[in-house]
Amino acid sequence: MKAEIIAVGTELLLGQILNTNAQYLSQELAGMGIDVYFQTVVGDNMERLRHAIEHAAQRADILLLTGGIGPTQDDLTKDALGAVLGRSLHIDQQAMDQVEKFFAGRGVVMTENNRRQALVIDGSTPLPNETGLAVGIAIAQNDRFYIVLPGPPKEMKPMFEAQAKPWLQLHALTNELPIYSKMLKFAGIGESLLEDKLLDLIQAQNDPTIAPYAKEGEVSVRISTKAKSESEAMRKLDALEEQIQKRLSQNMYASTDVPIEKVIVDMMASRGLTLSAAESCTGGLLMESITAIPGSSSMFLGGIVCYSNQMKEKLLHVPHALLEGEGAPGAVSHEVAEVLAEHVRMIADSDFGLSVTGVAGPAHSERKPVGLVYIGLAERGKQTEVFELRLSGNRDAIRIRTVKTLLYRLWQRLAA
Structure with a gap:
């Protein structure tokens, strides 16, 4: 079956927010065996929204609409779909009870326009909103299937997973193999x-x-x-x-959808191995990626963000002659990356020590180009390895690519 996603909201057209809903829904629909051939963005305009729905219905079996179901006058998605299908709207009492309970529980007077969040199209199946107020809807007509979801991702995703996906499987995918x-x-x-x-x-x-x-x-x-x-x-x-x-x-x-840092944490924790890190240009991004994984406390001992030469000398005992002076290789060098990895490992008494030193940009440093990075990998009882990277992209991209490359090198060592 073919689907089209219609994201509703002038703020999307103005670039004020990113359309992450379309990305999420496309991935979810692909996992259900539903092909998404088109994604449409339309502003809060009744005529243009009706036209977008009519056009999508000519080329897709399933239409998913996100946004435009809040309490204000420019929330027109249900009105437009009702007009296209030739159906009226009415208040769903269960949804209305939820809206009234919300305001009563906070001691706030509910304005009349909030009743719009409980509107459903005649003959549709209400999709309860577990994390917000605006009720979604699902409806089938003329061999087409329509799903209306909230715009905020924190409301849209739970509603799709708990309400819309089961409805599609029951009504639209009856002849499809899972x-x-x-x-x-x-x-x-x-x-x-x-x-x-x-x-x-x-x-x-x-x-x-x-x-x-x-x-x-x-x-x-x-x-x-x-x-x-x-x-x-x-x-x-x-x-x-x-x-x-x-x-x-x-x-x-x-062979599962996990980041490489999760695999590393699990491998090291299961073997009783420990890790420490010294970071310069990545500023703690490596340590953040590791410590964001549950269970990392059993294998990550700690680390140092040594951004300046002074910190490299004082905390990690990098010889001054390597950092400054005539003939010094400088902070961004093979030699310094090697010392950083070895010294942080010895200071922490960890099994592995990682290091990063480089130029993330936007300007060069030590007359060395943006994207030149050295990463070090020290292991207890083994020869330290240093890898030179020449990366492209902006500052954020260089920092992320550096961290992922260093994690890859550590995974290679662990998997050997």
């Missing part, structure tokens, strides 16, 4: 190179299907299939996963 997916995760490789290594599989794909996704510092591949049972699906998915893993064993770190 779709099963696996998310394979990769690091240390770009999207283009990964695709090149899997090109013959991608070009020949039929069932299962292969879909690469990329974001800063890592790449994912979703493999999906339709099957009558989970066991049948897993047989097909496991066979394809095995082919991919053989080709990319040095880069594939997980």
Whole structure:
């Protein structure tokens, strides 16, 4: 089946907020085996909204509308859909009770316009809002299926997951086999190179299907299939996963949708290994990524953000001769990255020590170019490794790519 997502709100057209709802819904619908061919954004205008719905209904089986169901006069989504379907609107009493209870519980007078949040289209199924006030709706007409959801993601996502998805499976997907997916995760490789290594599989794909996704510092591949049972699906998915893993064993770190730092925390915690870190240009981003993972306290001992040369000298005992003076390699150097990794490991008495020193931008430093970064990996009883990176992108991108690359190098060492 084909779907179209219509995001309603002039603020989206003005660029005041990002349309993250469309991204979320596209991913969720793909996981259900529903193809999204179009995404539409339309402002808070009755005529343009009606036209957008009519046009979408000509090319999609399922229409999902987000936003425009609040209490104000420019919240027109239900009115427009009702007009297109030739149906009236009425107050859903259960939704109205929820709105009244909300205001009563806070001792605030409810203005009359809040009644609009309880409106539903005649013949529709109300979708209760567990995290807000505006009720959603689902309705089928003329072999088309319409879902109306709130705009705020904190309301939209729970409503889709708990209300809209089951409704679609019951009413729209009755003849469809369920779709099963696996998310394979990769690091240390770009999207283009990964695709090149899997090109013959991608070009020949039929069932299962292969879909690469990329974001800063890592790449994912979703493999999906339709099957009558989970066991049948897993047989097909496991066979394809095995082919991919053989080709990319040095880069594939997980077959579930988890970040590489989660895999590292679990690996180190299960082995009783410990980690410390010294960061310069990343300013604590590496340590934040590790400590954001539950269970990291069992393996991460601590670290130092040594942004200035003074801090590198005083806290991590980097020799002054390496940092400054005639012939000194400088803070952004192989030598300093090596000392930082070794010294933070010794100070913390950890099994591993990581270091970062470089130029994240926007301007050069020590007459060294933006994107030049050195990362160090020290391990108790083994030779310290230092890797030179030459990264592109803005300051944020360089910092993220540095952290992901260093985590990849640590994962490689642990997986060896």
